[in-house]
Amino acid sequence: MARRYAIYDVFTEKRLAGNPLAVVFDADGLTEEAMQAIAQEFNLSETVFLLRPESAAHSARLRIFTPAHELPFAGHPTVGAAVAIAETAYGDANSALELMQVLEESVGPVRAVVRLKPGSATFAEFDLPRKPSRLEAQFDRQEIADALALKATQVGFENHVPSFWSAGVPFVMVPLHDIRSVASVEFDPQRWEHLAPLAEGRLGAAYLYCRGGINHMARFHTRMFAPGMGLVEDPATGSAAAALSGAVNFFDGLVDGHHPMLIEQGVEMGRPSIIHLHLNIAEGKIASARIGGHAVKLAEGELAV
Incomplete structure (x- = not known):
């Protein structure tokens, strides 16, 4: 089946800067081996796969892969995924919006806030799921x-x-x-x-x-x-x-x-x-x-x- 994906540049307001990220939507049904192979194919520092959340109150479940292995948590996939989810749902909004999400990651649930503003790059921030x-x-x-x-x-x-x-x-x-x-x-x-x-x-x-x-x-x-x-x-x-x-x-x-x-x-x-x-x-x-x-x-x- 065809699965939609997008490439985002993260931690930047300009394209072709920041850290590129592949976001794969509707990733349910992909095996872990397939996700790892797709991450190797993109060959970016990380690829994030969006799956149905285990809790209906949450926005998505995330699985994050480098070209070598899976990560329990990573910052730029969290920001990029939060932005991609928000823009998919509300990208056509003609006024500023602030949205709250809970993303399920292997490290635990991650609470994120996304700010959309027409004509500007979308901003997202998240609470650290673990203190250092x-x-x-x-x-x-x-x-x-x-x-x-x-x-x-x-x-x-x-x-x-x-x-x-x-x-x-x-x-x-x-x-x-x-x-x-x-x-x-x-x-x-x-x-x-x-x-x-x-x-x-x-x-x-x-x-x-x-x-x-x-x-x-x-x-x-x-x-x-x-x-x-x-x-x-x-x-x-x-x-x-x-x-x-x-x-x-x-x-x-x-x-x-x-x-x-x-x-x-x-x-x-x-x-x-x-x-x-x-x-x-x-x-x-x-x-x-x-x-x-x-x-x-x-x-x-x-x-x-």
Whole structure:
């Protein structure tokens, strides 16, 4: 049977920027093997399949695949799926709308809000289904520097040191001295696979960050490499931004209250992305957090499977 699909660029307001995502609609009846094969065929960082929800009160059930394997949770498929569902149902609306969705993911139900505005890119944000947690790991600064083709003195800034975090997907947070250091990285996947720890059945991906950004509004400038996911480099990674929130609160000691911040990624790939991160801190801990961004449709068609 023919199944409709669309390609969205996520975490951007402009086409051919951000992180491309394939959204497959009406995916009920596809086997896990078929979903994995379709994700390999699209060969994007992720493909999301929309299925009937288990609860009638929810909007859809999501299954998310990289070219290598399934993920329990990911940020840009969540944003892209929420936007695709809303635009399919209300894309012809001639006035602004704000819609609430609950998306069923393997990590648990994810609550999302979508804002449609005629003539503008659609925006969606979601509550983190899991708060970030720090995982046990020890890192050798020189080994990390060697895997990135950097000097050991370029790894770390202020009191930030490499650490291991997960909010559903594990990432090694690697603070780098400045934007120049981040831009000069030459990632060695073999060296990384040798040093990276395993957690939750996955190899920790590399998430590099420094303060500031090319965009003067950005709080952090980032890059993400994930050989274990079958990705060379990812232009925007919401699940990594979720994990980063734990490191930022831990090392910066955020005061209680609301902390909005913009995270830029994909600049070095020529696909600039902006991720909106909001943290609510209470008694020094993350009480709640949400991630958001825009998404724009690039293409659509049918799969003959």
